[in-house]
Amino acid sequence: MAIRRIEVRERVMEKNDELAADIRQRLQAHGLPSFNLVSSPGSGKTLLLERTLQEMGSELRMAVVTGDVQTQNDADRLARWTDRLVHAVVTGGACHLDARQVSAALEGLALDELDLLFVENVGNLVCPAGWDLGETAKVVVFSVTEGEDKPLKYPKMFRMARYAVLNKVDLLPHVPFDLDLAVDYAKQINPELTFFFTSALTGEGMGSWYDFLRAHACSNVRPGA
Numbered sequence: 754m755a756i757r758r759i760e761v762r763e764r765v766m767e768k769n770d771e772l773a774a775d776i777r778q779r780l781q782a783h784g785l786p787s788f789n790l791v792s793s794p795g796s797g798k799t800l801l802l803e804r805t806l807q808e809m810g811s812e813l814r815m816a817v818v819t820g821d822v823q824t825q826n827d828a829d830r831l832a833r834w835t836d837r838l839v840h841a842v843v844t845g846g847a848c849h850l851d852a853r854q855v856s857a858a859l860e861g862l863a864l865d866e867l868d869l870l871f872v873e874n875v876g877n878l879v880c881p882a883g884w885d886l887g888e889t890a891k892v893v894v895f896s897v898t899e900g901e902d903k904p905l906k907y908p909k910m911f912r913m914a915r916y917a918v919l920n921k922v923d924l925l926p927h928v929p930f931d932l933d934l935a936v937d938y939a940k941q942i943n944p945e946l947t948f949f950f951t952s953a954l955t956g957e958g959m960g961s962w963y964d965f966l967r968a969h970a971c972s973n974v975r976p977g978a
């Protein structure tokens with residue numbers, strides 16, 4: 754029984770990797786970068802994206818696929834800041850998005866009319882690490898209320914990510930959190946990580962995040978340009 758279950762899981766992962774490769778090819782054909790935001794629940798993924806849509810929406814054409822175990826609350830929040838479709842994937846219990854769900858969401862998007870694609874994964878520091886969604890890079894969002902040791906306790910997520918957003922820096926005066934130590938721990942796990950220090954609430958540090966997005970955005974020609 755146990756052996757059979759392992760085989761099934763391997764087949765599921767194999768199928769996911771095939772679909773992810775297909776997504777990556779489709780996005781690359783449009784020169785479209787995609788960032789998969791992963792974090793523990795409540796670190797600020799949705800607020801970061803809300804502010805990004807609000808403040809960068811006139812400059813960059815962005816679409817979001819957002820996953821939640823239950824409710825489409827995040828999609829409702831995000832839809833307030835964009836006229837583009839926000840895809841809500843309700844996983845119905847699964848603790849991560851998979852490539853099949855992202856692939857289905859892409860069917861509804863005009864990829865050649867976008868500059869950036871975001872995926873907001875289910876809030877969980879374990880499961881989403883192992884699932885390739887065909888993204889350009891995973892961005893781990895890590896807030897100052899979570900404790901400095903999270904990179905050491907959940908190393909796979911920090912190893913799989915290329916970028917780390919240290920969010921809620923507005924709360925630093927109120928919580929015992931050593932920012933340098935947190936960065937040090939994260940770098941022990943993944944020396945390649947590039948960091949952003951933000952408050953999605955006050956807007957502090959968002960400029961560097963926006964510069965990064967500008968630098969990576971696809972320059973798909975706008976109609977009439």
Ligand SMILES: Nc1nc2c(ncn2[C@@H]2O[C@H](COP(=O)(O)OP(=O)(O)OP(=O)(O)O)[C@@H](O)[C@H]2O)c(=O)[nH]1
Nearest residue numbers: 793794795796797798799800876920921952953954
């Ligand atoms: N003080 C402060 N609060 C923040 C910041 N970013 C998010 N929050 C608050 O933190 C809570 C969770 O934020 P969300 O954006 O819903 O977090 P999330 O990562 O999308 O959560 P899940 O989708 O449930 O995993 C909300 O009450 C936000 O207003 C920040 O930079 N500073």
Ligand SMILES: [Mg+2]
Nearest residue numbers: 798799827873
């Ligand atoms: Mg959210």
